[in-house]
Amino acid sequence: MSVAEEIRTSGGRGAASSGTDSEPAARLRDLRKTYGSVTAVDGVDLDLPAGAVVGLLGPNGSGKTTLIRMLLGLTSPTAGRVELLGRDGTELEKALPDVGALVEGPGFHPFLSGRDNLLRAAACEPRLEGDLRAPVDAALERVGLTEAARRRYRGYSLGMKQRLGLAAALLVPRRLVVLDEPTNGLDPAGTRDVRRVIAELHEAGTTVLLSSHLLAEVEAVCTHVAVLARGSLLISGELSRLLASDGELAVTVDDPARGLAALRAEGFRAYLRDDALAVTEVDPPAVVAALVHAGIGVWEVSRRRAHLEELFARLTEEDA
Numbered sequence: 308m309s310v311a312e313e314i315r316t317s318g319g320r321g322a323a324s325s326g327t328d329s330e331p332a333a334r335l336r337d338l339r340k341t342y343g344s345v346t347a348v349d350g351v352d353l354d355l356p357a358g359a360v361v362g363l364l365g366p367n368g369s370g371k372t373t374l375i376r377m378l379l380g381l382t383s384p385t386a387g388r389v390e391l392l393g394r395d396g397t398e399l400e401k402a403l404p405d406v407g408a409l410v411e412g413p414g415f416h417p418f419l420s421g422r423d424n425l426l427r428a429a430a431c432e433p434r435l436e437g438d439l440r441a442p443v444d445a446a447l448e449r450v451g452l453t454e455a456a457r458r459r460y461r462g463y464s465l466g467m468k469q470r471l472g473l474a475a476a477l478l479v480p481r482r483l484v485v486l487d488e489p490t491n492g493l494d495p496a497g498t499r500d501v502r503r504v505i506a507e508l509h510e511a512g513t514t515v516l517l518s519s520h521l522l523a524e525v526e527a528v529c530t531h532v533a534v535l536a537r538g539s540l541l542i543s544g545e546l547s548r549l550l551a552s553d554g555e556l557a558v559t560v561d562d563p564a565r566g567l568a569a570l571r572a573e574g575f576r577a578y579l580r581d582d583a584l585a586v587t588e589v590d591p592p593a594v595v596a597a598l599v600h601a602g603i604g605v606w607e608v609s610r611r612r613a614h615l616e617e618l619f620a621r622l623t624e625e626d627a
């Protein structure tokens with residue numbers, strides 16, 4: 308059994324339950340959504356620990372957006388339960404003022420400027436009263452949209468639309484911010500801005516759920532990850548723990564070429580890197596035993612921290 312499989316099967320319920328001791332910002336229980344014969348989300352159990360930045364990953368069509376839409380009450384589950392900031396069932400919508408969301412196709416008016424659209428959105432925020440211009444301008448500034456704020460939404464690029472959607476999510480301090488592919492259409496500066504905004508939210512103690520295909524971005528900003536494939540949760544938990552336990556073994560031996568041949572003959576997935584042996588998905592004693600048995604001198608064994616890209620590729624390949 309691989310390390311990831313151990314984590315996957317021993318942890319029971321997902322995410323990120325190892326995060327903090329306080330109540331999670333959201334709890335999903337046996338959550339399911341079907342569209343006719345298509346099962347978009349298939350019995351997901353997941354906690355979003357308060358204060359965590361949780362990366363929601365998965366191949367195209369794995370159910371990320373559907374899961375987010377159920378979390379936000381935008382579509383109802385076929386079965387299962389969503390608890391959001393301590394509210395569930397018919398009470399779910401009472402949690403929504405504390406939740407900022409950037410989801411597909413924010414409903415902005417094409418003939419109004421970005422700023423006027425945001426003023427309209429601000430007027431719907433129950434916790435904003437009086438002069439709405441200050442919070443609106445602050446949100447525009449925060450997402451780098453001040454210059455384009457007075458242009459019509461209709462003429463916005465995809466990246467500008469994403470920035471405006473993000474500004475709407477940030478109009479008031481939130482306890483949870485949900486971002487569905489926020490860097491979609493953004494240039495490198497926009498991607499950096501999103502990264503900065505997420506870091507600021509994390510600093511302020513806001514829980515963030517971030518769906519993204521940019522694994523390097525997720526690795527840079529997230530404290531936790533949850534990986535979906537075909538509607539099911541493959542793995543979830545604290546990112547540093549998952550990566551630390553999933554990395555390859557680096558084995559320094561007296562004869563790397565013979566060591567490589569010996570490991571491969573025993574069925575290990577091994578290759579040479581920088582004069583050391585790199586071995587994936589194994590327990591160290593079995594590797595050392597195989598080498599010693601073949602008469603190879605073993606000098607050092609260490610585990611290299613994996614990158615999220617490697618973990619993701621392996622999990623989704625195993626699942627395919």
Ligand SMILES: Nc1ncnc2c1ncn2[C@@H]1O[C@H](COP(=O)(O)OP(=O)(O)OP(=O)(O)O)[C@@H](O)[C@H]1O
Pocket residue numbers: 342345346347365366367368369370371372373374
């Ligand atoms: N409204 C809908 N009607 C029918 N099928 C749907 C609907 N919404 C989603 N699906 C299907 O549910 C599955 C999951 O889709 P979803 O959009 O949640 O995936 P995703 O992980 O967000 O994908 P992507 O990474 O491509 O955005 C897909 O097979 C999709 O075709």
